[in-house]
Amino acid sequence: MSAYPHTFSVTKRRRGRELIKRLVLGPSVxxxxxxxxxxxxxxxxxxxxHGIGAPRDVTSTNFIAGLTPFVIGIGAExxxxxxxxxxHHPMLIFQEQxxxxxxxxxxxxxxxxxxxxGTAQLHLFRALHSANYxxxxxxxxxRHLYHEYQKWRAGSRSTASDIRVSQRELHCLFTFYICPRxxxxxxxxxxxxxxxxxxxxxxxxxxxxxxxALHATSKPAALVENSRRIALSDIPVEHTQLAYxxxxxxxxxxxxxxxxxxxxxDSPSFRLPVPQFSLRVREMQIExxxxxxxxxxxxxxxxxxxxxxxxxxLHFIHGFYQSWRERARIACIDLNLR
Numbered sequence: 001m002s003a004y005p006h007t008f009s010v011t012k013r014r015r016g017r018e019l020i021k022r023l024v025l026g027p028s029v030x031x032x033x034x035x036x037x038x039x040x041x042x043x044x045x046x047x048x049x050h051g052i053g054a055p056r057d058v059t060s061t062n063f064i065a066g067l068t069p070f071v072i073g074i075g076a077e078x079x080x081x082x083x084x085x086x087x088h089h090p091m092l093i094f095q096e097q098x099x100x101x102x103x104x105x106x107x108x109x110x111x112x113x114x115x116x117x118g119t120a121q122l123h124l125f126r127a128l129h130s131a132n133y134x135x136x137x138x139x140x141x142x143r144h145l146y147h148e149y150q151k152w153r154a155g156s157r158s159t160a161s162d163i164r165v166s167q168r169e170l171h172c173l174f175t176f177y178i179c180p181r182x183x184x185x186x187x188x189x190x191x192x193x194x195x196x197x198x199x200x201x202x203x204x205x206x207x208x209x210x211x212x213a214l215h216a217t218s219k220p221a222a223l224v225e226n227s228r229r230i231a232l233s234d235i236p237v238e239h240t241q242l243a244y245x246x247x248x249x250x251x252x253x254x255x256x257x258x259x260x261x262x263x264x265x266d267s268p269s270f271r272l273p274v275p276q277f278s279l280r281v282r283e284m285q286i287e288x289x290x291x292x293x294x295x296x297x298x299x300x301x302x303x304x305x306x307x308x309x310x311x312x313x314l315h316f317i318h319g320f321y322q323s324w325r326e327r328a329r330i331a332c333i334d335l336n337l338r
Contacts, residue, residue, distance in 0.1 A: 003032065026314050028196060029286075030317055030319035030322045030323055030326075032174070032318060032319050033177075033316055033319070034155075034315075034316065034317050034318070034319055034321075034322040035183075035237070035240045035314060035315070035316060036102075036180065036237070036314075036315050036317055037236075037237030037312030037313065038180055038312055038313060038315045039261075039298075039312065039313070040182070040234065040279070040280070040313050041060070042182075042315065043095060043097050043181045044096070044097060044180060044325075045058045045059070045094055045095070045096065045104070045178055045179040045180065045321075046094075046095055046096075046097050046179075047059045047092055047093070047094055047179050048093040048095065049062075049074060049090060049091075049093075050090065050091045050092075050093055051088055051089050051090035051091050052082050052088055052090050052317050053082065053108075057076075057177070058074050058092075060076050060204060061074055061075040061076075061203070061204060061205050061206065061211070062073045062075075062092065062179075062203065062215055063201065063202060063203025063205065063211055064176065064201045064203075065124055065211065065213055065292050065295070065297050066171075066174070066213060066292030066293050066294055066295040067165055067169065067201075067213075067265040067294050068164065068165055068166075068169065068293055068294040069125055069126055069127075069169070069174065069293055070126070070165070070169040070172050070234075070261065071112065071120055071125065071127070071293075072092070072109065072123065072124075072125050072127055072176070073124055073125075073205060073211055073297075074122075074123050074205070074332070075120060075121065075122050075123070075201070075204070075205025075206045075209065076120070076121045076122075076123065076206065082121075082182065083124065083296050086185055088111065089104055089108065089109075089176055090108075090109045090111065090125065091107065091108050092106065092107040092109065092176075092178055093105075093106055093108060094106070094107075094175065094178040096267050102133075102212070103133065104132070104133050104134050104178050104324065105130065105131060105132045105133060105134065105175040105178045105232070105273060106128050106130065106131045106322065107128075107129070107130045107145065107172050107175050107176065108127075108128045108129045108130070109125035109126065109127060109128060110125060110126045110128055111123065111125055112124045112125060112126050112238075113158040113228055113255070113290055115288075115290070115299070117206075117209055117287055117288065117299050117301075118206075118208075118287075118301065119206070119207075119209075119254070120205060120206030120207075120209045120293045121206075121258050122205050122206075122209075122211070122260070122299070127166075127169065127172040127176075128172075129168065129172070130171050130172040130175040131175070132171065132174055132178070132320055133326070134173045134178065134318075134320040134321050134323060134324040135269070135320050135323055137294075139185075146303070159232055165250050169327055173318075174318045174320055175318075177316060177317055177318035177321065178317070178318060178320070178321045179317075180315035180316070180317050181200045181202075181315055181316050181317070182200070182234065182313055182314070183195070183198055183199070183200045183233070183235055183243060183313075183314045183315065184199055184200075184202060184232045184233055184235060184276060185198055185199075185233040185234075185235055185243065185246065185274070185278075186198075186212070186220070186224075186230055186231070186233075187230065187231040187233065187267070187273055187274050188220060188223045188224050188229070188230050188231075188272070189227060189229075189272055189273075190223045190226045190227035190289075191226075192225070193221075193223060193253065193254035194254060194255060194272075194273065195219070195220040195223055195248065195249055195252065195254060195255050196246060196249060196255060196257075196260065196273065197218075197220055197246055197249040197250050197277075198235070198243045198244075198246055198247055199212060199214070200316050201213035201214075201295070202232075206303055208302045209299065209300070209301055209302070210232075210282075210284055210300045210301075210302060211297060211298065211299055211300070212230075212293040212296050212297075212298045212300070212301075213296070213298075214294065214295060214296050214298065215250070215294060215295055215296075215330070216293075216294060216295060216296055218250045218251075219249075219250065219251055219252055219253045220249065220250065221296055222253070223253070223254075224286060224298060225286070225289055225296070225298075227286075228285060228286040229270050229272070229283070229284070229285060229286070230272070230283070230284050230286065230300070231267040231270060231272040231274050231281055231282070231283050231284075232281070232282045232283075232284065233274045233275055233278035233279075233280070233281050233312060234278060234279040234280040234314075235277075235278075235279070235314040236277055236279055236309075236313065236314070237311070237312045237313065237314045238241070238277075238311075239262070239275075239314070240314050241278055241337050242261060242262060243314060245261070250270075252335075258274055260273075262275045262276070262277060263275070263276045264276060267281050267283050267304075267306075267333065268281070268283065268306050269283050269303060270283050270303075277297075278308055279307075279308060279309055279310070279311055279313055280305065280306065280307050280308060281305070281306045281308065282302055282304070282305045282306075283298035283302070283303045283304040283305075284301065284302055284303060285300055285301050286298050286299070286300050287301055298320075299338055
């Protein structure tokens with residue numbers, strides 16, 4: 001007997017499931033973390049701080065300082081003291097930089113502390129609640145449940161770092177990554193041991209000052225804290241796969257540089273190994289370390305910067321925003337065809 005009727009039935013069921021998935025989740029399903037190539041100073045999304053005096057453009061000075069609790073750092077230059085107080089209700093606003101300037105997300109904040117480093121000030125805020133307008137709320141929940149189901153089927157409920165983030169903090173994280181976040185490779189050496197690993201919980205908070213939030217259990221954290229010297233390499237988007245592969249080095253105290261799947265050269269002053277393909281290399285001196293719960297916050301001063309080549313740098317964005325980008329691109333194509 002021919003197997004065709006059975007094959008036809010299976011194919012029909014698969015098509016039915018795909019149709020239902022598209023109706024529930026939308027025409028394109030993206031992972032929570034999407035890699036995109038953008039210029040170093042991305043021009044898609046601006047981030048504004050409201051609720052503390054006049055609105056401030058903090059696009060280039062906001063970053064994650066810790067995940068549990070979810071803490072956002074925002075920097076201010078010398079002479080830029082803010083009238084922060086417990087009765088203020090600040091909010092981060094994420095909006096397009098194009099002509100329409102549509103608001104795509106909001107995160108409400110609560111001031112926690114203010115740190116000083118050199119001529120800079122760093123304000124720490126607890127993320128309280130968020131609103132994400134990239135997708136309708138029912139579709140956001142549907143996609144979230146779908147991704148949880150995929151993780152359950154794959155047997156990977158817990159992450160490698162075992163970070164347990166609440167649903168509220170998770171949604172704040174999704175909104176935070178509406179703004180593209182650059183990814184760098186961090187090189188560090190201490191007493192003969194060395195490591196190179198990717199990071200995106202990074203950011204400048206003033207001219208010449210930088211922050212990195214490393215998970216407290218990350219093996220390279222001790223190297224960074226002891227050596228106090230690091231080199232950051234901007235990653236060309238063409239080397240995205242290598243960046244993902246080097247993620248496993250967060251679980252290693254040291255690496256064999258000869259086994260690295262990329263040629264290296266020395267950074268200009270600290271002589272740390274950095275990939276030859278680096279778009280830019282910045283050498284930094286760790287000035288202070290602060291415990292942020294799940295993460296250690298490293299605050300550093302920039303000692304040298306070397307631009308090596310031009311190109312699109314690897315950035316991470318959230319899948320909800322990628323869905324928005326895809327719909328906006330299709331809408332733009334349709335408009336141009338009319």
